[in-house]
Amino acid sequence: MTRTVLPATAELRDRARAGLERIGASVPEGSGLRARTPITGEDLFGLAATTPAAAEAAVAAAHEAFLTWRTTPAPRRGELLRRLGELLREHQGDLADLVTVEAGKIRSEALGEVQEMIDICDFAVGLSRQLYGRTIASERPGHRLAETWHPLGVVGVISAFNFPCAVWSWNTAVALACGDTVVWKPSEFTPLISLACDRLLARAADEVGAPRDVHRLLLGGHDIGERLVDDPRVALVSATGSTRMGRAVGPRVAARFGRSLLELGGNNAAVVAPSADLDLAVQGIVFAAAGTAGQRCTTLRRLIVHRDVADRLVARLSAAYAKLPVGDPFDPDTLVGPLISTGALDGMLDALARVQALGGRLLAGGQRRLADAAPQAAFVEPALVRVDEQSDVVREETFAPLLYVLTYDTLEEAIALHNGVPQGLSSSIFTRDQQEAEFFLSAEGSDCGIANVNIGTSGAEIGGAFGGEKETGGGRESGSDAWRAYMRRATNTVNYSGRLSLAQNVSFL
Numbered sequence: 001m002t003r004t005v006l007p008a009t010a011e012l013r014d015r016a017r018a019g020l021e022r023i024g025a026s027v028p029e030g031s032g033l034r035a036r037t038p039i040t041g042e043d044l045f046g047l048a049a050t051t052p053a054a055a056e057a058a059v060a061a062a063h064e065a066f067l068t069w070r071t072t073p074a075p076r077r078g079e080l081l082r083r084l085g086e087l088l089r090e091h092q093g094d095l096a097d098l099v100t101v102e103a104g105k106i107r108s109e110a111l112g113e114v115q116e117m118i119d120i121c122d123f124a125v126g127l128s129r130q131l132y133g134r135t136i137a138s139e140r141p142g143h144r145l146a147e148t149w150h151p152l153g154v155v156g157v158i159s160a161f162n163f164p165c166a167v168w169s170w171n172t173a174v175a176l177a178c179g180d181t182v183v184w185k186p187s188e189f190t191p192l193i194s195l196a197c198d199r200l201l202a203r204a205a206d207e208v209g210a211p212r213d214v215h216r217l218l219l220g221g222h223d224i225g226e227r228l229v230d231d232p233r234v235a236l237v238s239a240t241g242s243t244r245m246g247r248a249v250g251p252r253v254a255a256r257f258g259r260s261l262l263e264l265g266g267n268n269a270a271v272v273a274p275s276a277d278l279d280l281a282v283q284g285i286v287f288a289a290a291g292t293a294g295q296r297c298t299t300l301r302r303l304i305v306h307r308d309v310a311d312r313l314v315a316r317l318s319a320a321y322a323k324l325p326v327g328d329p330f331d332p333d334t335l336v337g338p339l340i341s342t343g344a345l346d347g348m349l350d351a352l353a354r355v356q357a358l359g360g361r362l363l364a365g366g367q368r369r370l371a372d373a374a375p376q377a378a379f380v381e382p383a384l385v386r387v388d389e390q391s392d393v394v395r396e397e398t399f400a401p402l403l404y405v406l407t408y409d410t411l412e413e414a415i416a417l418h419n420g421v422p423q424g425l426s427s428s429i430f431t432r433d434q435q436e437a438e439f440f441l442s443a444e445g446s447d448c449g450i451a452n453v454n455i456g457t458s459g460a461e462i463g464g465a466f467g468g469e470k471e472t473g474g475g476r477e478s479g480s481d482a483w484r485a486y487m488r489r490a491t492n493t494v495n496y497s498g499r500l501s502l503a504q505n506v507s508f509l
């Protein structure tokens with residue numbers, strides 16, 4: 001199903017401008033960078049990119065602010081996040097508008113993305129009173145052994161277009177609570193939402209009396225991001241994007257003994273067992289695979305279905321895919337908005353052609369839509385393809401709504417297929433058999449950072465640690481104890497005995 005009417009670029013420009021005005025953000029109009037909308041594929045504004053000198057000054061200012069911020073008591077730091085959370089609540093609709101205009105997300109997903117920001121601010125307020133260290137039993141009498149967590153320094157955040165503000169907020173809210181300061185290099189596709197977030201944080205900082213330079217924004221391309229990668233004042237580089245990007249960033253940061261936190265590609269799969277509740281599975285699969293037009297790093301890309309239920313499930317999925325409304329993400333009936341660019345569409349069509357050449361059968365979707373109405377936009381029907389083997393193309397991440405269906409006979413075989421890809425972000429099993437579910441979650445089961453039962457691969461809550469293994473990069477962000485990556489640990493031995501005693505019974509002098 002395709003909805004044929006798209007808003008005009010001028011209308012989207014007005015909508016973005018109105019949201020930015022309500023937030024109090026101004027657009028640094030100029031050249032070097034452009035804000036565009038994937039809804040029509042056309043430009044909204046020309047923007048001034050950050051110059052190398054300004055980027056240098058931003059890192060210096062964030063470093064200077066760190067020297068004050070690290071000594072501000074953590075619960076006081078939490079007040080900044082409380083205020084930011086209030087401002088995000090107040091402007092949830094405006095921010096969601098910007099997410100839809102720039103990233104093409106449907107309304108409920110755009111609101112959901114802003115909700116993640118609000119939730120992580122709440123989390124960070126609580127965290128600001130819970131940066132606990134351990135006290136450890138010392139082997140020596142009259143000694144105390146403890147660990148203390150200290151702020152780390154400037155955190156460089158490099159984020160992607162598909163979660164243009166939530167991923168920033170997971171990093172920034174936690175880093176600020178931990179006493180770090182942040183320099184953010186967002187995706188070139190989403191400068192407006194970045195300007196809005198930066199403005200709201202600046203407003204919150206002014207209101208609570210925090211240093212303004214706890215946060216700085218850099219707008220530009222790779223070259224600007226590379227400055228964060230190479231600058232020794234940037235203690236941690238938290239980068240979200242492709243595995244290719246991570247391969248470049250990780251070793252460069254490591255070469256200067258900096259820390260990196262990488263959230264890279266996923267090739268997420270769901271196993272559907274014979275006992276699965278198929279009603280629930282169909283709903284979970286369609287959201288995970290076609291939601292966000294397949295552009296989440298947690299998007300479901302492979303379905304591993306038991307042979308006994310494969311035909312039934314595939315028939316139901318094909319029927320559901322045929323009814324997915326593709327089109328204007330501002331239309332409340334649309335479920336699938338545009339891909340970010342025609343380049344992303346080319347990548348999908350290329351993967352489809354390759355997999356079909358290898359014998360893959362296209363069961364539903366895969367056609368470009370609205371090309372006449374918006375030739376520079378990239379609307380596409382989510383595609384479902386049945387394959388007999390996990391070929392190279394299936395083992396790659398194609399960042400688009402393309403779901404491969406494989407079949408299995410034994411759970412061991414399903415798990416071998418499941419783990420037989422280079423990426424390790426998210427995974428799930430649909431089953432009503434407790435043994436199978438537990439096996440899937442065990443050390444011999446899914447090798448991913450996220451493993452779910454009876455829920456799809458995408459849409460993680462902020463309370464858990466988010467990230468994955470293997471080529472996904474190993475980083476963990478957001479909730480649980482992911483905060484530890486944003487702090488440095490000091491181990492303290494305090495001798496209150498009045499006598500010197502050495503560990504391991506060593507005697508000397």
Ligand code: UN1
Pocket residue numbers: 116162163167240295296297298457458459460461
């Ligand atoms: C991403 O796609 O980079 O789990 C992040 C999810 C979202 C975050 C995805 N909460 O799908």
